[in-house]
Amino acid sequence: MIKLTINGEPKTLTLPDDTPLLWALRDELGLTGTKFGCGISACGVCTVHVEGQAVRACVTPIGKLQGQHVTTIEAISQNSVGAKVQSAWVALNVPQCGYCQSGQIMSATLLLQQNPQPSDADIDQAMRANLCRCGTYPRIRAAIKQAAKTLQEDV
């Protein structure tokens, strides 16, 4: 039995320890905003935050998460940086199909938390493993810069 905190709420999972967090979130807890894309940590659509770090939920067994804090896309608006990222995403019409954008937003939020004024190279480094088949990359880059600008204006 695994006890952990998801989006601020205590949860108990009665699943084998090797069950990836992704499937616990999606199938057991009904948090389907975190997406399945590859199952081998190769596309980033399942990106969530565990103890403030970006983690690929598809290869993270729940057995390693005893007592840990998980944040998913469903609660990222409660994070002030996350909310600004979401606003920039909507303002610039970033999404096409939208399927990868949960993971993109989770990665972008962490990037801006750690580096509020990222360079293009910083964006490449932080976002290169979040794949998008629709090809929204130019807008993702622009939205990260716009969110960075709004963060700066708040200071």
Next chain:
Amino acid sequence: MNTPDITLVNISRRAFLQQFALSGLVLAAGLPVPSFGDETQPDSPRAYGADAMPHGWVDNPLIFVAIASDNTVTIICHRSEMGQGVRTSLPMVVADELDANWWHVKVKQAPGDEPTFGNQDTDGSRSLRHFFQPMRRVGAAARQMLIQAAAEQWQVPAAELSTELHQVVHTASRRRASYGELAERAAKLPIPERDTLQLKKPSAFRYIGQGNVGVYDAGHIVQGQAGYGIDVRLDGQLYAVVARPKVLGAKVRGYHAEAALKVPGVLKVVELPSSPLPADHHPLGGVAVIARNTWAAIQGRKKLNIDWELGEHADYDSDAYRAQLATAVRKPGKVVRSVGDAQTALNEATQTVSADYYVPHLAQAPMEPPAATAQIQHGQCQVYTCTQAPQLARERVAKWLKLPIDQVTLHVTLLGGGFGRKSMPDYVVEAALLSKAMQGRPVKVTWTREDDIQHAYYHAVSQDRLEGALNNQGQVTAWRHRSAAPSISATFAQGQTQLMAVELGMGVVNVPFVIPNIQIENPEAVSHTRIGWFRSVANIPHAFAVQSFIAELAAASGRDHKACLLELIGPPRQIDPRALNDQWNHGESPERYPLDTGRLRKVIDTVTEQAGWGRTLPNGHGLGLAAHYSFVTYVAVVIEVIVDDQGKLTLPRVDIAVDCGPQVNPERIRAQLEGACIMALTSTLYGEISFKNGAVQQSNFHDYPLLGIDAAPREIRVHSVPCTDYDAPLGGVGEPGVPPIAPALCNAIFAATGKRIRNLPIGQQLLPSDD
């Protein structure tokens, strides 16, 4: 308290049939076969667009618009949203003609039901092309009904009334009524005839062409609240994955159900029957594992240890096949267009140039893999899925479950990308069969990425050989193109070895070149896998070959590529596609949609001007140009590339010029062109599906990689050719951005390095050689 919406009224099937019987049109009976467009009766009047689809089109605002007393306007979107923005753009058209306030608009997705909603096959870059005018009429008719309702309520002539953003106004008496107040009365009025409708003047458009409406679903998407097919959750739902045959047509001989059942969470193992070939839209068969959650099902599947009887395609080897295609294009094939005498001109030319181009199989790999959920209760089946073909999926489920089609409801979710894969409902039928195997309990079947890459309907592998003759002024005097590829038609009929009119009309026969001797041939090619639709389809290899070869001809005569390309296209003129032996013309009227070389020239002029064609570049930089006409839209591209001494590519900028006729949603048009560029770059740089012993060798994004943000062009500039005439025919948008990218990039690489890429993907070809 809420008063009810205007009832959504179903036009009866019978009334609909009668209407069409009068106009003398014959409706396709039975299950739809892919419409290849070349079976037209020469003497019968032919319909085009929405009217020409198997279930036709009926103007009826009550089907598409509902207005509540609180002023909420609900607009039905009957086409599938897969990232192209159709849930924004089509309702926006209705809202504009209705004079509705977009803030009060809600979009509701139609279930699969073509007799009610008209064609729903979301493919062929035609949602706006076919439904712009019908949706305008829907909005205009609803607006006229609201005006009529006010006229009756106020006892004034309708001609004295106008609308102003969600209100009907009588200026003389200064009376106003909101749409919500008038809706109930309006819904009871007769529907205005098509020829009485008054459409807005384009100068009065609020939304159409303005680019001021955001993506409808964006708010839900960024919060993780958007509902895709893979996200469906019903009470009591079970989760399934299927082990499918790796070789097309293989059958299950035996398997170890017990081992799978020992995995915690696994509930049942079910064998699914395989279907005889052709593959069609049938499920592939195999063995399903049904479990408490998807992970348990995946773990159980690993234990099945299936023994397969491999069948006739077990020897399919894409290397050997490639050699066969390369041989095939060295010999004459079926002549599909002939002008003058290309053979003699080639024999007698002072200079000839020839080149062979290869494009491998590709998998669509939408980020959301195929998924579907089905539940059967009281003889009725509810299906929830991400599909580009809702009606087809519904018909197939009904057929496999042996249910009347009225007993199957096909709910369409958002699609996490489609790109043609989700036009094929094989996975939807799987969900229905598995629910049936579980006594009707809801079962969701999820395809893993491995399933998706190894069981796609693949883009056809293709080999194109071009031969050209040049005179001593560098003018092209002969053109011979042999194009060989397995046809999509072979997926639906055994033994098909020639390309269809649809495939030939994608840039093989319909090249608008001023060349006195042209011969275009299609050698035979046998298919060994499921060939399907991949965004822009056969335009990919054809544009790659044709647009690369023109650059090669220019280089051979030492001339500027752009000048040669424009010389080949010749003066501005309108060409009847039938004069090019294009019998398809994207399913459009040849009169209304001629091939306009003036428009093709214009996008080339625009893009070269914007990209600074001819400017001096540093060493290792190159500009590459390509232009292609597809889905009745004209696109030209200039790519700037930097190739370093290690063969590493950088793409500082891509310029794209597009003429798609009048633009409904310029903002989403830009997005589609940006996205098409990046998707095509992935294919050009990395895309390859190969087969050994009948099975796909790739399995996931580690060996079928996608371009990341770091390798994508830093800047993509889309330059639209303006068109303010909204009566002019619309062009497609979703696909036409793809075909010019590969040749533009390879032409840029040639300009930068002198190295000519003729085989895709580029892969390791630019690495420094050892010698």
